[in-house]
Amino acid sequence: MTAAVASLRGFWAALRSDLMLFWVLPVPLLAAAALRLLLPLAEGWLTAYFQAGAVLAPYYLISDLLVAVVAPVLLAYVSVMVVLEERDDGLTRYLAVTPLGRGGYLLTRVFVPVLLGAAYTVPLLACLSLTRPAPWLILPLALSGGLSGAISALLVPAFAGNKVEGMALVKLSTLALTGLFLPFFLDGPLQYAAAFLPSFWMARLALDGQVFWLLPTVLTGLGWLWLLCRRFARKLI
Amino acid sequence: MITVQNLCFGYTKAPFIENMSFSVEQGEIFGFLGPSGAGKSTLQKLLTGLLSGYTGSAVAAGTEIAKRGRDFYEKIGVDFEFPCLYEKLTARENLDFFGSLYQGPLRSRDALLDSVGLLRDADKKVAGFSKGMKARLGFIRALLHDPALLFLDEPTSGLDPANARVMKDLILAERDAGKTVVLTTHNMADAAELCDRVAFIVDGTIRALDTPHNLVMRRGAARLVYTWLENGGERSAACPLDGTGDDAVLSALVAEGGLRTIHSQEPTLNDVFLEITGRALQ
Numbered sequence: 001m002t003a004a005v006a007s008l009r010g011f012w013a014a015l016r017s018d019l020m021l022f023w024v025l026p027v028p029l030l031a032a033a034a035l036r037l038l039l040p041l042a043e044g045w046l047t048a049y050f051q052a053g054a055v056l057a058p059y060y061l062i063s064d065l066l067v068a069v070v071a072p073v074l075l076a077y078v079s080v081m082v083v084l085e086e087r088d089d090g091l092t093r094y095l096a097v098t099p100l101g102r103g104g105y106l107l108t109r110v111f112v113p114v115l116l117g118a119a120y121t122v123p124l125l126a127c128l129s130l131t132r133p134a135p136w137l138i139l140p141l142a143l144s145g146g147l148s149g150a151i152s153a154l155l156v157p158a159f160a161g162n163k164v165e166g167m168a169l170v171k172l173s174t175l176a177l178t179g180l181f182l183p184f185f186l187d188g189p190l191q192y193a194a195a196f197l198p199s200f201w202m203a204r205l206a207l208d209g210q211v212f213w214l215l216p217t218v219l220t221g222l223g224w225l226w227l228l229c230r231r232f233a234r235k236l237i
Numbered sequence: 238m239i240t241v242q243n244l245c246f247g248y249t250k251a252p253f254i255e256n257m258s259f260s261v262e263q264g265e266i267f268g269f270l271g272p273s274g275a276g277k278s279t280l281q282k283l284l285t286g287l288l289s290g291y292t293g294s295a296v297a298a299g300t301e302i303a304k305r306g307r308d309f310y311e312k313i314g315v316d317f318e319f320p321c322l323y324e325k326l327t328a329r330e331n332l333d334f335f336g337s338l339y340q341g342p343l344r345s346r347d348a349l350l351d352s353v354g355l356l357r358d359a360d361k362k363v364a365g366f367s368k369g370m371k372a373r374l375g376f377i378r379a380l381l382h383d384p385a386l387l388f389l390d391e392p393t394s395g396l397d398p399a400n401a402r403v404m405k406d407l408i409l410a411e412r413d414a415g416k417t418v419v420l421t422t423h424n425m426a427d428a429a430e431l432c433d434r435v436a437f438i439v440d441g442t443i444r445a446l447d448t449p450h451n452l453v454m455r456r457g458a459a460r461l462v463y464t465w466l467e468n469g470g471e472r473s474a475a476c477p478l479d480g481t482g483d484d485a486v487l488s489a490l491v492a493e494g495g496l497r498t499i500h501s502q503e504p505t506l507n508d509v510f511l512e513i514t515g516r517a518l519q
Contacts, residue, residue: 006337090321099307
């Protein structure tokens with residue numbers, strides 16, 4: 001516990017010493033507020049322009065899903081940058097031979113930031129969502145967003161050899177979020193091509209409003225995490 | 238302090254460490270010597286728990302490495318060859334951070350910094366440190382939580398002679414305080430000076446294990462090499478140290494006072510390593 005707390009303090013110190021990373025922290029709030037304010041404005045303008053009943057409104061749920069993932073994913077990317085720098089400096093290997101260990105490192109550099117991201121998501125969804133999801137749905141959506149964030153966080157250092165490669169992989173890792181969009185744009189069984197992504201089941205959970213869909217979200221998420229954690233742990237040394 | 242029995246490990250299906258057995262007593266400096274790729278670093282990684290999946294038994298500080306818990310790392314200190322430090326933090330902040338990972342009492346941070354001549358630079362960012370300064374800081378970081386067992390990888394690499402001396406004296410002081418030190422090095426002179434026993438590792442196996450003195454003596458007697466002036470030029474000759482009385486030339490030169498130089502020439506650990514393994518280290 002001592003080591004984990006110390007490691008989290010170290011993580012916080014690393015964030016404070018890098019202003020670019022530090023200023024990512026308010027971005028989810030700003031992004032959610034911007035979507036909440038600008039989309040209805042744009043909808044008003046578009047419906048008037050096209051003389052239509054609704055243009056963007058049927059897709060407001062996509063905006064809410066993005067709000068559900070933005071905090072965990074951005075916090076995950078912040079932790080990825082810290083992890084990549086620590087790995088480039090050989091610190092991950094050193095920390096593995098301290099009481100923190102590899103497990104403690106994963107916990108404090110990946111899972112705690114992502115859980116904080118999920119907690120950050122709850123008030124964002126409660127206050128700034130466009131579709132006003134049922135209160136019982138907010139927590140499952142935030143947890144699903146957290147799973148997506150953890151996958152994004154692990155995908156990069158699990159495959160990148162250094163920070164430069166990692167920055168390129170960050171862009172590719174956003175593909176793990178494509179599952180959010182498919183149920184909105186693909187009908188029928190074709191959409192299940194993304195069934196291996198937790199983000200797909202997260203979208204189904206939001207669309208159908210049935211908590212049952214949390215099960216495949218968690219199962220696919222845990223499967224990804226198991227594979228990525230094993231690879232990441234090997235790459236730490 | 239360390240007991241290894243029938244240790245085998247492979248990165249692939251082929252074994253890399255093969256059937257290795259040895260023990261290290263408490264209060265001993267034990268050296269792993271061998272060329273690059275011989276298995277020294279792999280062995281150290283296995284003993285510190287960085288690598289898993291071995292067969293056989295490896296017990297360090299009373300813990301079977303495969304079953305180690307967090308408290309195992311309270312008892313060991315590790316110094317890698319390349320110091321891994323937070324470059325944006327100062328030396329003092331680095332020690333404070335790494336010290337905060339441990340539950341037990343810590344040694345005085347400033348006394349440690351002073352012991353390696355870094356106290357004046359304690360508040361400078363590590364990014365501005367030379368390689369030698371980083372090596373010294375990395376070394377005292379390994380001592381910070383007062384571990385009973387130290388793993389040091391090339392501790393004098395990149396250091397000037399004066400700082401290498403300081404480092405060696407600190408290692409000897411740790412031994413004298415009852416700590417066990419496992420030293421991995423290419424440097425035969427350091428090993429001969431510091432280690433109570435050394436193991437020659439080649440191709441994942443131990444080829445020889447003994448005290449440096451015994452290994453050197455195993456090679457045979459030392460020689461005496463002497464020179465004298467003859468016909469305006471310098472000449473030299475050698476004889477076994479235990480046969481000086483039988484060397485007529487030497488006896489004559491001693492009687493006439495004609496010796497120009499005279500030296501005993503003992504075999505070095507490097508010579509012994511070369512003889513046993515067929516490979517040179519330096």
